[in-house]
Amino acid sequence: MFQTTRRAALGAALVAAGRAHAQAWPSRPITWIVPFTPGGITDTSSRLVAQPLGAWLGQQVVIDNRPGAGGSIGTEAGARAAADGYTILYGTQGTLATNPVLYRNVRYDPLRDFAPVHGLAQTPLLVVVNPARPFRTLAELIGHARERPGELTFATSGIGTGTHMAAELFQAEAGVKLTQVPYQGSAPALNDLVAGRTDVMFDYLVSTRAFLDAGRLRPIATTAGARLAALPEVPTMAEAGLPGAETSSWSCILAPAAVPAPIRARLADGLQAALSEPRVVQTLAGSGSTPLMLAGEALQDFVTREVERWRGIVERSGARAG
Template sequence: MPLWPRALRAQPPFPDQPVKMIVPFAPGGPADIIARIIGQAMGAKLGQPVVVDSRSGAGGAVGVEAGARSRPDGLTTVLASTGALVVLPHLMPRMAYDAQKDLAPIIQVLSVPQILVVRKGRGVTSVAEVVALAKRQPGKLTFGSAGNGSSLHLAGELFKLKAGIEITHVPYRGAAPAVTDLLGGTIDMILADVPVVLPHIRGGELLALGVTAEQRAPILPDVPTMAEAGVPGVISETWYALFAPASTPKDRIAKLHDAAAAALQDDAVRRSLAEQGGQIVGGTPQQLADFMVSESRKWGELVQLANVTLN
């Protein structure tokens, strides 16, 4: 019996071992929660577990670099978000990776808008009142963020630009301490991802004024969009997408995409992701690639207009 050439021998099924999903943020945060929700469902589709690997640091850049530098065999993915993909490249002169060249898009998972909130009893109850107060007292009002160059910082800068106001940025080491100071009255407002402030909104401690999306957030249907509240053009969302290292074989990208797409159609997954306050996206790898180009252009222009720096 002739021996078949090595190339024609039966190849082992993919994946034949667990798939790693790198999350560029600390455990317990929104990215970690989203990764575990989608990872569990993907594992059921792939026939192998999807293991979450937290690699936090430098606003997500550490984890994204780890994903980009991983072996391109389809067994390592990275769930990255807006900042490390399309904002930091405009703020850091020497990035260790090029998100559009070193990563292979798989699928966009979720898009979570920010929401403008103030402490209840602050004396303002609408976006229009915030704008009016800021115009009467230029530079006096403050807004907190998760740090210089974070998506929350950029959302605040976009709000300033579109509303024609001057409010002072106060950066923190993460969204949680910013919310703590907002509750304590140290700062006046914050544009935060919905899940970060939702418990305080529901608890009556914070007042939600406007959502930075084209449509209202289903989880907060009574809160107007920023456009409905009188400031159009404030569209800012923290989006999460799944990638593999560049050069990962296309058939393996396709299998990972199909597993993720199927997971996003699962009723239990959809309910769990809805609790994160965002909109499930989906789509093809090419749609994600095109979206990254447009997002990079948008935030790059804002960084220049607002003179945003990491200092």
């Protein structure tokens, strides 16, 4: 009886200490590691959310870009950061779910080394083709690919990126084989697609919008679960007969695994408030994204499922990035 009471008292004291620590936190600026270069969609969305998050927390949130190895370098830095709540990390489908399979020297475990805090955004892709190509629908593209295995080419913004993985998922679901042409980013990939050097690409609305508006690319499908408000005439994968090819690139905020739960909870509350601001919602919508409003255990379950899903897709594709 005495031992039980003592353990209960100790547990209550630890909870109280954790809450007191969270109330004192943050007392200085917070570093937000973005494992990609400045100027891209990951960087701009981080800066968009960091400002209202900092205002809610009462401390500045400083973006720290640490690119390299498809995001693995910055992600490893986030895993090794002090577990005091003053370093958070931008996590993605690529850094958490595909890089550990694509890269042989990844030195972090996506499930063991991090505690998911709150979702950020999810962004579906568009299937876009050069207007000079004869296929005007996804069914016609699939028909051409089946008649010419490996002959049609798909451009990507790099091996292991969302543009690459969405195409791999499509090939698996459609039962076709295309040949990848990887580039260093979306801009050169889209330029070559417009020039007719490649046949098709899976990319985001924010990257393709100018070409679509100018009639230099044709959208034939979206990987979203529903038609995009910005392009209501473009059918979904499910409408085209490939419900299994539905996917969205996603992002979330992570903390080192040992960050105390009360601090993670406060961070999650701040992120929820920031992502609910009309300016943030409108800006994300303009790039074809929606806030990913998951936190805590629900987010952990989501990340776990995605890690398992994409591990299988990458392994079946045989893709490797070093």
